[in-house]
Amino acid sequence: MSIIPIIHESWKEALKSDFTHPYMEELKAFLVEEKKNYTIFPHGSHIFNAFNSTPFEKVKVVILGQDPYHGAGQAHGLSFSVQHGVQLPPSLQNIFKELVSDIGCEYPKSGDLSHWAAEGVLLLNTLLTVRSGEPFSHKERGWERFTDQVIRTLSDQREHIVFILWGAPAGKKAALIDGEKHLILKAPHPSPLSSYRGFFGSKPFSRSNAYLTQFGIEPIKWCAVTAP
Numbered sequence: 701m702s703i704i705p706i707i708h709e710s711w712k713e714a715l716k717s718d719f720t721h722p723y724m725e726e727l728k729a730f731l732v733e734e735k736k737n738y739t740i741f742p743h744g745s746h747i748f749n750a751f752n753s754t755p756f757e758k759v760k761v762v763i764l765g766q767d768p769y770h771g772a773g774q775a776h777g778l779s780f781s782v783q784h785g786v787q788l789p790p791s792l793q794n795i796f797k798e799l800v801s802d803i804g805c806e807y808p809k810s811g812d813l814s815h816w817a818a819e820g821v822l823l824l825n826t827l828l829t830v831r832s833g834e835p836f837s838h839k840e841r842g843w844e845r846f847t848d849q850v851i852r853t854l855s856d857q858r859e860h861i862v863f864i865l866w867g868a869p870a871g872k873k874a875a876l877i878d879g880e881k882h883l884i885l886k887a888p889h890p891s892p893l894s895s896y897r898g899f900f901g902s903k904p905f906s907r908s909n910a911y912l913t914q915f916g917i918e919p920i921k922w923c924a925v926t927a928p
Contacts, residue, residue: 707748710756714857718849727842731829739832741768742775747828749777753817759854760820761862761908761920764870767827770835778823780890781813794890794899802905805923819920824850826869851876858882860915862908866890866899883911 718724734740742749765779769789774782780792788796788811799805817823826847831837854861855877863882865871867889874884887902888894909919 706745707751708755711748711751714756714853715846715849718846723842723845727846730838730841734829734831734838739772741770741772741830741832742777746775746777750779750817750823750825753778753814754820754822756854757858758820759822759858759861760912760917761864762822762824762851762854763816763864764851764866764873765823765825766867766869767825767836767838768830770830770833770837772832775830776812777828778813778817779825781816781823782811784810784812786811790892791890791895794892794895798890798900798902799905799922801900802903803909803922816920816922819922821920822854826873848873848876855882860912860917862911864904864908867894883908 712719731740763779768775768777769782773786774789776783780789780795782789782792792811796808800807813821813823824847827836827838827843828847829838829843851863851873859881861882863874863877863884865873865884865886870889871886874886877884885902885904885907887904888897888899890899905920905922909922912919
């Protein structure tokens with residue numbers, strides 16, 4: 701039996717060789733066993749939320765995170781995002797501080813980044829699931845292979861995408877991207893531990909829009925996320 705996720709048809713087509721590959725069967729079997737013994741985030745219906753929110757041909761910007769938030773009620777399948785009404789995690793607070801500083805948005809009232817996703821921002825984590833309270837607990841189970849292929853496929857089949865890579869692990873993914881066809885923006889992670897080492901002042905939002913505009917692509921309405 702092949703894994704058939706709830707995922708937008710454009711991504712099913714772009715990644716069809718991965719969805720029928722044995723490693724995805726192994727990943728599915730692992731998740732089935734995990735759910736018997738642990739609470740897993742995000743909820744199953746949200747695992748592929750980033751792909752359902754931003755179809756393959758609509759992607760303008762990729763923001764790459766690591767693994768989902770591991771606290772109750774936080775992760776909903778979009779990197780760095782939390783559902784409306786949930787307290788903002790420290791990294792997201794710093795992202796919003798840079799948003800205000802960079803392009804003058806009002807500080808958002810909600811941590812739900814779904815509007816960014818609708819604008820064409822693929823909010824991708826390198827791992828798509830995690831055990832409650834155990835960061836990186838689903839490391840090296842197959843998600844990295846899948847999300848590497850997502851990045852590689854976007855690089856190969858699309859043009860003029862902005863890849864925003866925050867932190868050292870994300871920065872290593874630059875090797876999967878054709879820098880002649882796309883813009884790669886690397887900076888320290890927005891977590892409190894590293895944000896003052898160059899994340900603040902990196903201006904990812906204005907630089908992304910300047911690049912998109914250069915190629916006649918509609919820029920991202922970053923500030924609209926302030927509306928809950």
